[in-house]
Amino acid sequence: MNKRNQLRLLTLGGALAPLSAMAHTGHEVAGFFQGLVHPLSGADHLLVMLAVGLLAVGQTGEKARDMTRRTRIAVPAAFLLAMVAGTLLAIAGLAVPFVEQGIVVSVIAAGGLLALAVRFSLVAGVAVASVFALFHGLAHGAELPLAAQPVAYIAGFLITTSALLVAGTRLGQLADSYSMGLISRLAGVAVAAFGVLAAV
Incomplete structure (x- = not known):
């Protein structure tokens, strides 16, 4: 791997460094801009989304490469859809206990799967990403009563979530290419370690 590509990896990773420990701090929610920056305001969202993107590319071998082309699209798409579903369920008034704990578990699990280089079938990858996303969506939805413009807020966090998932996938492709x-x-170890620290 040449120095230029190493710099790309480091720059992309550094640019996405979390701004604070957890995104769900009870801060005021308003509209589109707040939704846009919300996934960047806490490491829990940011790390899981990047990890899901990396997991979508984490296959090796000829047979797996064919699957990777599908998982690269299907797994992040499933994450987005499940997150929207969780958000809508929360808006509808569904009260799910231990949402924050579920988010922490999703961070630890995503990191562990990466660290262990677990290989998924397409269905399993979609299912895992969906479970992770559901908790994050429920947390987003719980904050929406504070939103002055709920639809704009949802649109904002979906745009940033999509960008983070694409960034994770791109990082995975770069790593796989070389x-x-x-x-x-190592990214998985770091993500899991953060989740453990957040849990204690």
């Missing part, structure tokens, strides 16, 4: 699976494993 046979640097160790990067994904």
Whole structure:
């Protein structure tokens, strides 16, 4: 891997560094701009979305490469759809206990799966991403009563979520192109470690 591509990886990773520990701090929610920056305001959202993007590319071998082309699209898309579903369920008044704990578990699990280089079938990958996203969507929805413009807020966080998922996928593709699976494993260790720290 040449220095230019190493710099790309470091720059992309550094640019997405979390701004605070957790995104759900009870801060005021308003509209589109707040929705746009919300996923960047806490490491829980940011790390899970990047991890899901990395997991979508985390396949090796010829047979797996064919699957990777599908998972690269299907897994992030499933995450987005499940997050919207969770948001709508929360808006509808569904009260699910332990949402914050579920988010922390999703961070630990996503990191663990990356660190262990777990291989998924397409269905399993979609299911795992959907479960992770459901908790994040429920948390988003719980904050929407504070929103002056709920539809604009949802549109904002969907745009940023999509960008983070694409960024994770791109990082995974770069690492895979240069046979640097160790990067994904180390990223997984870091994500899981953050989740454990957040849990204690």
